[in-house]
Amino acid sequence: MTGIALNITAPSVAWYGAVVATLSGIKALSDILNDRGRLKISFQTDMMIAGDSEANDEHIAIRVTNKSKRPAKITHVGLRTLPSWNHALLFAGEASRTLTEEDPATIYIQPQRSIDLEHLWFVYVIDARGKEYHWYKRRYGRIKWYQYKALSMAQKLGLFKRRDN
Numbered sequence: 001m002t003g004i005a006l007n008i009t010a011p012s013v014a015w016y017g018a019v020v021a022t023l024s025g026i027k028a029l030s031d032i033l034n035d036r037g038r039l040k041i042s043f044q045t046d047m048m049i050a051g052d053s054e055a056n057d058e059h060i061a062i063r064v065t066n067k068s069k070r071p072a073k074i075t076h077v078g079l080r081t082l083p084s085w086n087h088a089l090l091f092a093g094e095a096s097r098t099l100t101e102e103d104p105a106t107i108y109i110q111p112q113r114s115i116d117l118e119h120l121w122f123v124y125v126i127d128a129r130g131k132e133y134h135w136y137k138r139r140y141g142r143i144k145w146y147q148y149k150a151l152s153m154a155q156k157l158g159l160f161k162r163r164d165n
Contacts (some may be wrong), residue, residue, distance in 0.1 A: 038067040039074075039099075041135035043123050045112060060115060062108040062135075064125050066099035073098045073128035077108050081119040085148050088124075089115065096128070 044061045066072045074097045078090040097106045121144065123135045136142055154160065 034068075035070065036068065037070060037072050037127060037129065037131060039072055039125055039127065039133045040065045040067050041123055041125055041133055043135050043137075045117055047109070047112075049109065058112040059109050060112050060117075062110075062123055062125075063105060064099065064108070065105040066101075067104075069101060071098055071100045074106070074125055075128050076126040077124070079115070079123045080121045081116050082121045082144075083119070085151070 042063045042065075044063075045058070047059045047061045049057075049059060062077060064074060064077075076090060077094055078088050080088045091108060091110055094108060099106060120137045122137060122141050125133045127133070134142070134145065136145075
């Protein structure tokens with residue numbers, strides 16, 4: 001009877017353990033990083049509402065989609081325009097909405113006539129945890145956001161006084 005002898009040595013067991021531990025560590029880290037809240041925002045202008053009594057009124061539509069497994073409760077929706085960095089438009093009267101895996105998206109509709117879309121900087125959504133998500137109109141809008149945050153921090157530290165735009 002011919003058999004194959006299998007030699008299991010301590011170094012081979014150590015290598016096997018090291019590979020399995022590394023792979024499980026990578027998987028655990030991946031799960032931790034992917035288990036955070038992620039919202040995707042899209043923005044449309046010149047929308048018409050079918051069956052609206054004022055059929056000529058144009059609206060903006062802000063669609064928010066939950067891209068994570070955990071539920072997200074949206075508490076605030078609004079937008080900011082330039083050049084006035086310190087002023088934001090908040091859509092008042094909007095009830096909090098919870099986005100889950102079964103119902104992952106919602107749409108906010110607002111009349112467009114009173115909104116200055118030419119100077120639109122970004123649309124923002126705030127969830128119940130206080131995290132703010134942005135959709136930028138222009139390519140370099142995020143850089144301007146970091147500039148705004150640095151300016152706000154400098155003003156809080158008293159490096160110079162706030163100038164209202």
